[in-house]
Amino acid sequence: MEILNIDNITIQFGGLTAVKNFELKLQSGELVGLIGPNGAGKTTIFNMITGIYAPSVNRIYFQNTDITGMKPDKIAKLGIARTFQNVRLMENLTVIDNVMIGFHLHLQSSIASAIFKFSGYVQEEESIYQKSTELLEKVDLERCKLEKAGSLPYGQQRKLEIVRALATEPKLLLLDEPAAGMNPQETKELMGFIQRIRDDFNLTIILIEHDMKVVMGICERIIVLNYGLTIAEGNPKEIQHNPEVIKAYLGVEAQYA
Amino acid sequence: MKKQNKKICTIIALIILFILVYFAQNRLDAYKIRILNLGAIYVTLGVSLNLIYGFTGQFSLGHAGFMAIGAYVTALLVLPPYYKEASFILEPLIWPFTVIHAPFIVALLLSGLITALAGFLIGLPVLRLKGDYLGIATLGFAEIIRIIANNLPHITNGALGIKGIPEFTNLWWTVGVAVVTIYIIKGLINSSYGRALMSIRENEIAAEAVGINLTYHKVMSFTISAFFAGVGGGLFACLLTTIDPKAFMFVMTFNILAVVVLGGLGSITGTVIAAFLYNFFLEYLRPIEAGFNLGPIHFPPIPGLRMVSFSVLLLVLILYKQRGLMGGVEFTWEGFFRFISRIFSNKKTTEGSAS
Numbered sequence: 001m002e003i004l005n006i007d008n009i010t011i012q013f014g015g016l017t018a019v020k021n022f023e024l025k026l027q028s029g030e031l032v033g034l035i036g037p038n039g040a041g042k043t044t045i046f047n048m049i050t051g052i053y054a055p056s057v058n059r060i061y062f063q064n065t066d067i068t069g070m071k072p073d074k075i076a077k078l079g080i081a082r083t084f085q086n087v088r089l090m091e092n093l094t095v096i097d098n099v100m101i102g103f104h105l106h107l108q109s110s111i112a113s114a115i116f117k118f119s120g121y122v123q124e125e126e127s128i129y130q131k132s133t134e135l136l137e138k139v140d141l142e143r144c145k146l147e148k149a150g151s152l153p154y155g156q157q158r159k160l161e162i163v164r165a166l167a168t169e170p171k172l173l174l175l176d177e178p179a180a181g182m183n184p185q186e187t188k189e190l191m192g193f194i195q196r197i198r199d200d201f202n203l204t205i206i207l208i209e210h211d212m213k214v215v216m217g218i219c220e221r222i223i224v225l226n227y228g229l230t231i232a233e234g235n236p237k238e239i240q241h242n243p244e245v246i247k248a249y250l251g252v253e254a255q256y257a
Numbered sequence: 258m259k260k261q262n263k264k265i266c267t268i269i270a271l272i273i274l275f276i277l278v279y280f281a282q283n284r285l286d287a288y289k290i291r292i293l294n295l296g297a298i299y300v301t302l303g304v305s306l307n308l309i310y311g312f313t314g315q316f317s318l319g320h321a322g323f324m325a326i327g328a329y330v331t332a333l334l335v336l337p338p339y340y341k342e343a344s345f346i347l348e349p350l351i352w353p354f355t356v357i358h359a360p361f362i363v364a365l366l367l368s369g370l371i372t373a374l375a376g377f378l379i380g381l382p383v384l385r386l387k388g389d390y391l392g393i394a395t396l397g398f399a400e401i402i403r404i405i406a407n408n409l410p411h412i413t414n415g416a417l418g419i420k421g422i423p424e425f426t427n428l429w430w431t432v433g434v435a436v437v438t439i440y441i442i443k444g445l446i447n448s449s450y451g452r453a454l455m456s457i458r459e460n461e462i463a464a465e466a467v468g469i470n471l472t473y474h475k476v477m478s479f480t481i482s483a484f485f486a487g488v489g490g491g492l493f494a495c496l497l498t499t500i501d502p503k504a505f506m507f508v509m510t511f512n513i514l515a516v517v518v519l520g521g522l523g524s525i526t527g528t529v530i531a532a533f534l535y536n537f538f539l540e541y542l543r544p545i546e547a548g549f550n551l552g553p554i555h556f557p558p559i560p561g562l563r564m565v566s567f568s569v570l571l572l573v574l575i576l577y578k579q580r581g582l583m584g585g586v587e588f589t590w591e592g593f594f595r596f597i598s599r600i601f602s603n604k605k606t607t608e609g610s611a612s
Contacts, residue, residue, distance in 0.1 A: 050466060076468030088466075090459035092585075093452070100449070101456045105468030107449050111477065114448035115441055125449060168467050 001028045003172060003204050004062055009055035011048060018044045019055075019228045026172070031198055031205045033219030035212075035239075037248060040225040042208045043085055046174050049206075050082050051075040062172065077105050081170035083161045085177050085208075091150030095141055098149045098160055099132040102167025135163045139193065154181045159193075166197060172204045173197075179211045187211060191218050216240065224248065266590045274432065282428045290428060291496075292540050297431035298492050299532035301438045303516040304525055305485035308442050310514075311522035312451065313478040314458025315384060316392040319376075321509035322399030323483045325406055326375050327368035327490025328500045332419045333357070333412075334364035335495065344420060348410040361425040361495065365434070368491035369484040375402075376483025377476060384475040387461075399510060407502040418501025419494075426496040434492060435529075438485050443525055445481065454478050455523075519574060521581025526588040531581070542566055 004026040011019050019041040026032060034042050047053045049060060054069040061067065067075050081102075090098050107114075107128075109121035136142035139159040144152065149160060158178055165173060178194070179187045191214055198205055209215045215222060216236040224232040224239060226248040232239055239245055281293060302320060309317045333341075333354050341350050359367065383394045406413045413419070445451050453474050456464040465471055494500045516535050520527025545566055548558035578584065586592075 052462070071470075072462075072465040073468050073470045076466060082466055084463065084466075088460045088463035090456045090463065092459055093455055097452055097455075101452050101464070101469070102467050104449050104453050109449075111445070111450055114450050115444035117444065117448075121448070128449065164467060 002026070002064075003028045004049070004060075005064075006045075006049070006060050008058045009048060009060060010057040011044060011053060012056045017228055019048070019225075022225075022228075022230060024223065026204055026206070028171075028204055029198070029202065030221065031194070031207065031219050033215040033222040034206055034208045034225065035210070035215055035222060036225035036231075039227075041228040042225055043176055044228075045225075046082060046176055046206075046208065049075075049172075049174060050080060073105070076168055076170075079169070079171035080174065081165035081168045081172075082174035083158070083165055083176055083178060085180070087154070087157045087161055089149040089157055089161060089164070091148065093149060094146050095149050095152065095160060096129070096132055096136065096145040098164050099135055099167050100128050102164045103128040103131065103169075105168060132167060135166055138197075139163055155183070155186045158182065159190075162193075162197075166201060169201075170203065172206070175205060175207045175209075177208055177210060179209055179214050187214060190214070194218060263590050271436070274436070278428045278432050292536050293428060293533075294426060294431045294496055296533040296536040297428070297435045298426075298489050298496065299513065299516055299536060300435040300529050301431075301485055301489040301492070302513045303520065303528040303532045304435075304438050304442050305482045305489065306513050307517045307520075307523070307525065307528050308445070308454075308485075309478050309482040311517060311524070311528075312446055312458065313454045313475060315475060315479065316388060317395045317479070317482070318392045318507070318510050318514070319379065319395035319399040319483075320486050320513050321505040321507060322395075322402035323372045323376060323486035324490030324493060324509060325399075325402050325502070325505035326372045327487030328494035328505070329406060329413055329419070330368040330371050330487070331361075331364045331491030332422050332494045332500055334359040334367060335361055335423055335425065336419065336421070337423075340421060345411070345414050347415050347417060350414075351411045354412060361430070365488050365491045369488040372487025372490070373480045373484035376486075377480045380476045380479035380483075381472075384472065384479060396507065396510070399505070399507070403502045403505050406505075413502070416502060418499060418504075420499045422494055422498045422500070424495060424498050426492050431492055431496070434488060438488075439525055439529070442481070442485070446525070450474070450477070458523075515571070519571070519581055521583040521585050523585045524581065524583040524587055526586070527581050527583030530583070534582075538567060538570060539563070 002025060004024065006022060006024040008021050008023050009019065010017065010021055022045060034045065036042055044053065048055050051067065051070050051072040051074070059066055059068040062075070062078055062080060065078065067078065090101065107124060109118070109124055113121040133142055133145065136145055141156060141160060141163070149157065152160060158181065162175065162178060175194070179190055182190060194205065194207070195218055197203060207215065207219060220235060222234065222236060222239045223230060224242070224245050231244045231248060232242045234242070281290065285293070302324065306317070306320050309315050334357060338356055338358055341355060379395070379398050383391065383398065386394050407416055409415070446454070453464070453469045456469060457471060457474055461471060497504070512535070516531045517528055519535065520529070520531030542563040546558060546560055546563045549556050
């Protein structure tokens with residue numbers, strides 16, 4: 001089943017074309033890597049999928065719904081969740097609160113029943129608490145659930161951000177450099193974790209990552225961007241031997257090597 | 258600590274508060290009651306400002322404007338019709354204000370609702386702004402409300418203001434309203450909606466990315482905040498018995514803002530403590546202005562010295578407690594009992610070392 005259809009989008013900021021003619025058709029359950037040098041437009045693509053920017057030309061469809069120009073919260077409700085390159089947690093709130101926020105968009109109770117703690121709301125809150133604790137257990141964060149999110153080490157903040165994204169019960173998950181700032185051991189765990197959540201939650205995942213071990217290790221399909229243009233697409237093997245990619249990543253000197 | 262026990266503790270605390278209010282209302286002199294009344298009204302106003310500024314993180318300077326709406330609505334509703342006819346001398350009061358008359362509680366509720374409506378209408382466009390810009394825009398709206406009040410003589414009696422408002426406000430009302438305000442706003446904060454509001458304060462982009470509708474939540478918080486500001490304004494009108502547009506200048510907003518910042522942004526407990534301290538200090542520093550002797554040195558009476566020394570107090574507090582008195586921490590029964598037991602255990606250790 002096709003879950004995401006990005007139809008040749010282009011976005012311009014003034015005279016700068018950040019992304020040009022980007023095309024992506026994503027089948028449900030895929031794990032796709034998006035790589036490219038800094039400034040290639042990877043995060044801009046995420047920002048367009050999640051509604052922070054609208055593409056200047058052409059449209060984006062999620063499960064056959066046109067989401068171009070929708071507000072980020074609407075898109076999140078439809079089932080697209082993301083993490084950010086520079087971690088964006090609610091730093092002064094506790095770890096568990098950070099996860100529970102993710103469940104807010106599914107809340108059924110009205111404001112009045114939340115204020116006066118009617119039984120319907122209390123039940124919902126309890127189940128949210130339960131589900132959040134379970135999610136935190138998956139990443140071994142549940143023992144520090146009452147600590148402030150900002151006080152966690154960087155690697156754990158990244159994990160917490162992924163868990164918060166999972167709490168919105170998404171169908172499509174966009175991970176923006178999840179392995180940044182992690183040591184090799186943590187990176188290895190993260191790779192396993194990403195594959196596990198894809199299977200457990202029936203997710204489709206797009207991954208931006210500079211750590212080639214991660215990208216080559218878990219992605220089935222990789223798209224390479226350079227200066228806003230898609231320069232290659234294929235499975236890890238194909239990408240590794242693509243001369244265009246080597247040129248973009250290593251520079252022309254590579255030819256003499 | 259079990260939920261049941263907490264409830265019992267809260268009920269006991271409320272009963273103690275009830276007894277305290279009973280004695281204060283019957284035993285204290287009018288001056289002291291007046292200060293307590295002001296303190297309790299500031300609790301209502303401060304907690305409502307804390308909701309929008311401290312918890313939702315939206316810098317709003319419009320509270321004086323909301324109070325003004327509440328105060329005028331209450332005044333027009335509780336004044337007896339014959340009295341209105343006599344006091345509107347600039348221009349006659351227009352229908353339907355000439356005939357409407359309502360009991361105090363209905364007037365307060367209507368003040369809240371009408372102010373909430375105004376808050377909703379102002380909030381919808383203004384809350385697109387952020388930070389200082391939002392502050393300036395809300396301040397502008399508060400001034401607009403005040404100037405409208407100044408220029409609608411057939412409704413507000415213009416600059417003359419409305420006088421002879423029945424003095425309905427007493428400690429039962431002010432403390433009662435403060436308790437209800439705290440109950441409702443605390444209920445909101447400790448709910449999923451409250452978490453959403455705080456996540457907007459913490460990181461708007463992330464909040465939106467997890468599906469929180471920014472406009473809806475900001476406007477909701479602003480509207481609820483305006484509701485209680487309106488009720489507070491109503492109480493204020495029936496405490497002073499006379500209101501005019503000058504009472505709702507920026508200084509009023511500043512006072513409430515000072516209470517919220519002093520108590521600590523995002524702490525209801527802090528706001529409650531600061532509201533009373535603020536009013537106590539403002540009043541009990543009055544003798545300074547009358548001139549006094551400090552040992553051999555004689556200080557002559559200087560008008561305004563009270564505000565100067567008050568500012569110094571504020572500065573000292575801000576130097577030593579940057580995040581306010583409570584620093585964003587809330588009162589909980591667990592914390593309270595831990596505190597008590599710590600005091601007792603301290604005593605024991607000192608006794609032990611003495612023997």
